[in-house]
Amino acid sequence: xxxxxxxxxxxxxxxxxxxxxxxxxxxxxxxxxxxxxxxxxxxxxxxxxxxxxxxxxxxxxxxxxxxxxxxxxxxxxxxxxxxxxxxxxxxxxxxxxxxxxxxxxxxxxxxxxxxxxxxxxxxxxxxxxxxxxxxxxxxxxxxxxxxxxxxxxxxxxxxxxxxxxxxxxxxxxxxxxxxxxxxxxxxxxxxxxxxxxxxxxxxxxxxxxxxxxxxxxxxxxxxxxxxxxxxxxxxxxxxxxxxxxxxxxxxxxxxxxxxxxxxxxxxxxxxxxxxxxxxxxxxxxxxxxxxxxxxxxxxxxxx
Numbered sequence: 001x002x003x004x005x006x007x008x009x010x011x012x013x014x015x016x017x018x019x020x021x022x023x024x025x026x027x028x029x030x031x032x033x034x035x036x037x038x039x040x041x042x043x044x045x046x047x048x049x050x051x052x053x054x055x056x057x058x059x060x061x062x063x064x065x066x067x068x069x070x071x072x073x074x075x076x077x078x079x080x081x082x083x084x085x086x087x088x089x090x091x092x093x094x095x096x097x098x099x100x101x102x103x104x105x106x107x108x109x110x111x112x113x114x115x116x117x118x119x120x121x122x123x124x125x126x127x128x129x130x131x132x133x134x135x136x137x138x139x140x141x142x143x144x145x146x147x148x149x150x151x152x153x154x155x156x157x158x159x160x161x162x163x164x165x166x167x168x169x170x171x172x173x174x175x176x177x178x179x180x181x182x183x184x185x186x187x188x189x190x191x192x193x194x195x196x197x198x199x200x201x202x203x204x205x206x207x208x209x210x211x212x213x214x215x216x217x218x219x220x221x222x223x224x225x226x227x228x229x230x231x232x233x234x235x236x237x238x239x240x241x242x243x244x245x246x247x248x249x250x251x252x253x254x255x256x257x258x259x260x261x262x263x264x265x266x267x268x269x270x271x272x273x274x275x276x277x278x279x280x281x282x283x284x285x286x287x288x289x290x291x292x293x294x295x296x297x298x299x300x301x302x303x
Contacts (some may be wrong), residue, residue, distance in 0.1 A: 001046065001256060002256070002257040003027060003254035003255060003256055003257060004254065004255055004256075004257045005101065005253075005254055006044065006254060006255045007252070007253045008233055008250060008251065008253065008254045009018075009038070009250075009252075010248060010249070010250060010251075010253045011031070011033075011248070011250075011251055012015075012246070012247075013029070013228065013246070013247040013248070013249065014196045014244065014245075014246050015027075015029060015070065015172030015240075015244050015245050015246075018030060018031050018057070018110065018148040019032070021289065022237060023095060023229065024239075025237050025238075025240075026064075026243075026244075027229060027230035027231075027237050027238045027239075027240060028127050028227065028228075028229045028230075028237055029227065029229075029239055030065060030225060030226075030227050030230050030297060031225065031226055031227070031228060032224070032225040033223070033224055033225065034045045037220070037222050037224035038222050038223045038224075038251070039221065039222045039223075040222075040253055041221075043255055043256045043258070044067065044255045044256070045217060045218065045244045045253070045254050045279040046217075046218040046220055046221075046223065046251060046252070047215040047216060047217055047218065047251075047253075047254055048173070048175060048177075048192060048215070048216045048218055048249060048250070048251050048252075048253040049193065049195035049208050049209055049214075049215045049216060049250050049251060049252075050142070050171055050195075050207065050247065050250075051190050051208075051248040051249060051251070052207060052208050052209065052210055052246075052248040053171075053195055053205070053206070053207035053245070053246065053247050053248070054205070054207075054245060054246045055169065055195070055204070055205040055207075055243075055246075056202070056203075056204055056205070056206060056243040056245060057197060057199060057200070057201055057202060057203050057204065057205050058240055058241045058243040059164055059166050059197070059200065059201075059238055059240065059277045060082045060083050060084060060165075060239065060241065061084060061085060061164065061165040061166070061201075062080055062083060062085050062090070062136075062139070063082035063083075063165075064132070064239075065141055065236065065238070066133045066135065066166065066232075066236070066239075067132045067134070067135040067236070067298075068132060068135030068136045068138070068139050068165060069082060069132055069135075069136070070079075070132050070133060070136060071094070071124075071133065071136050072124070072125035072126075072128050072133050072140060072161065073099050073101070073122060073123070073124060073125065074123050074125075075123075075125060075134070077130075078097055078099065078156050080093065080136070080297075081190075084149040084202075085163065086163065086206070087112075087140075087163055088105065089162050090140070090163070091103045091105050092106070092110070092297060098191040098222040099122075099124055100116065100117055101114055101115065101117060101118075101122060102114070102115040105161070106156070109143055109160075110113060110125040110137055110141070110160040111156050111158075111159075111160065111161065112139055112140045112141050112142070112156070112157045112161060112195070113148075113154055113155070113156045113157075114143065114147070114149065114153065114154060114155050114156075115152075115153070116149040116150060116151055116152060116153050117155040117230065118151060119146055119151050119154075120149075120151055121149065121150050121151065122148040123146055123148050123149075124137075124142075124145070124146060124148075124149070124155075125146055126142050126143070126145055126146055126147060127144050127145055127146055133292035135165075137257055138159070139161070139163065139165070140157060140161055140218060141157030141158070141159040141160055141161045141162070142157040142158070142159065143158060147272040152288065164176055164193075165232075166197060166232045166233070166238060167196075167197060167224075167232070167233050168194050168195065168196055168232070168233050169194065169195040169197065169230050169231075169232070169264075170191055170193075170194055170195075170230070170232070170233070171191065171192045171193045171194070171195065171228065171229075171230060171247070172190055172192065172228070172229040172230075172231055173190050173192050173227065173228055173229075174190065174224065174226045174228050175190060175192075175218050175220050176190065176218055176219035176220050177189070177190045177216045177217070177218060177219075178216075178217045178218065178219050178246070179216065179217045180185065180216060184235065189302075192216055192228075192249070193207075193208045193209070196240060204270050205272070209250070215252065216227070223251070228247065230294050231279075257272065258291075259287070260281060279299075
């Protein structure tokens, strides 16, 4: 089916001008169009894409929302204040907790080494079912297995340190997208776009859609209000810490190309349809040529 462009609209969204849905977050919002509802007929379809985004990178890599903000030692939880951390500032903070442990970052291998500086065995409860503890042990390169460290003993993580808790911003919508599939669900999801997080903390994340190779085809035929969510790669709402951000959506209307469709239908109807072996065409025996006849005719023409 061929569709041709008919019309388009730009929808400007500022996070502080729309209705926020989730308490404590400004990344789950309801957008309501003040104008009359946008409607398409049976021969048309909506297509939606994220045209641009300006988002302050105030996304903490350690926080309650990223589920990695405490360590459990000997069954006791120790909270790590939310904020921007490098592996070095995190190591400094952990060493100030007086846990009877010394934390060291091995730069050449990107591993963390933990040494027991007390006179008794210490257990790191990395197998805790609490998601925030699981998130922390992965952050510093440990698997979800308890570590029992004897006095003066040490243990080293087997995974590399990964301080990038949020890698990508996924822009979701309540509008019904018909052509976006994820490996997370192995099914269609209403994802409008992904915004890579580039630059350092506190920088502005810029997104500009320069490519028109892909756009989201919507199943909706009427648009008056819809929700927008910004989530991380784990489908968790992103905590922007009250930072205001801007999004611009391009909503296009495409219509079936009736002329092309009718022409194709007419051509298909004119083509004879045969069931089984097509009938043989009558051939005048007097006009049949053998290969030798054709070669002889070709030689005559060349002479």
